[in-house]
Amino acid sequence: MSERRPAASTPDGVVLLHGISRTARSFRRMELALRDAGFATLNLDYDSRRKGLDALAEDIYPAIDLFERGLDGSVHFVGHSMGGLLARVYLARHRPARLGRVVMLGTPNGGSEIADRLKHLAAYRAFFGPAGQQLVTRRDAATSALLPTIDYCAGIIAGNRSVYPITSMGLPRPHDGRVSVANTRLDGMADHIVIRTSHPWLVRNREAIAQTLAFLRNGKFAKA
Structure with missing residues (x-):
C-alpha cells in the first residue's frame, strides 16, 4: 500500500483498487499521473483471490477511512476490472461523507462471460477464489444485493482490443479480451x-490515464 498527501492547492484524494489476481503495482503508472496532477493517492493491495467482495470491502475499510480523514477535500475511487465492483460494494456499505467521482476501467458491471465459461473448473475456482464466482453474468441474490443501483457520479472506460486470441473466443464483440x-x-x-486497448493494459494506457484525470476533474470524459 502506498500513500501520498496532495499539494495544499488540491486537497482531493483518490483510492485505487486493482483487479483480481493483480497487485497495487499494476496501478503504479496511473498513481504517478494522479500525484503529478496534485491528488493524494491510496493505492491498496487486497486479497483479491482469497475472499468474496463483501469480506474484501470490510478489509479495505480501515485504510480508506483513515485516508479520508486526512483529506481536506473529496475522496474519489478508481477501480480496474473487479476493483470497480469492489468500489461499488464498498460505497454501498461505507460511503464517504465527501465522496467525489468514481472511474471504472474494464469493470464487468454486467458480469464476465469468461467467468461464466470457467466458473465450474477446479483450476479456476482454486486460482480466483470466492470473488471469481461473483464475476459471472447471472448473479445470485446475495451478490446482486451487494451491488445496488448507483447514485453517484461514475464514469466507465472500456477497451476494445484483446491480447487473448484463444480464451476470448466467443465473447460478444467488441470486447477487451475479458469483458464485453x-x-x-x-x-x-x-x-x-471506449478506447483501443486490452483488459490488462487499461491501467497503463496513456489515453485511459488521461481520460481518468478528465473525469475526476470534470465529471465527464474528453471526447475527440
Whole structure:
C-alpha cells in the first residue's frame, strides 16, 4: 500500500483498487499521473483471490477511512476490472461523507462471460477464489444485493482490443479480451468511453490515464 498527501492547492484524494489476481503495482503508472496532477493517492493491495467482495470491502475499510480523514477535500475511487465492483460494494456499505467521482476501467458491471465459461473448473475456482464466482453474468441474490443501483457520479472506460486470441473466443464483440464492452455499462453512469486497448493494459494506457484525470476533474470524459 502506498500513500501520498496532495499539494495544499488540491486537497482531493483518490483510492485505487486493482483487479483480481493483480497487485497495487499494476496501478503504479496511473498513481504517478494522479500525484503529478496534485491528488493524494491510496493505492491498496487486497486479497483479491482469497475472499468474496463483501469480506474484501470490510478489509479495505480501515485504510480508506483513515485516508479520508486526512483529506481536506473529496475522496474519489478508481477501480480496474473487479476493483470497480469492489468500489461499488464498498460505497454501498461505507460511503464517504465527501465522496467525489468514481472511474471504472474494464469493470464487468454486467458480469464476465469468461467467468461464466470457467466458473465450474477446479483450476479456476482454486486460482480466483470466492470473488471469481461473483464475476459471472447471472448473479445470485446475495451478490446482486451487494451491488445496488448507483447514485453517484461514475464514469466507465472500456477497451476494445484483446491480447487473448484463444480464451476470448466467443465473447460478444467488441470486447477487451475479458469483458464485453456492453457488460461494462452500468445503469446510472454519468459517462462511458471506449478506447483501443486490452483488459490488462487499461491501467497503463496513456489515453485511459488521461481520460481518468478528465473525469475526476470534470465529471465527464474528453471526447475527440
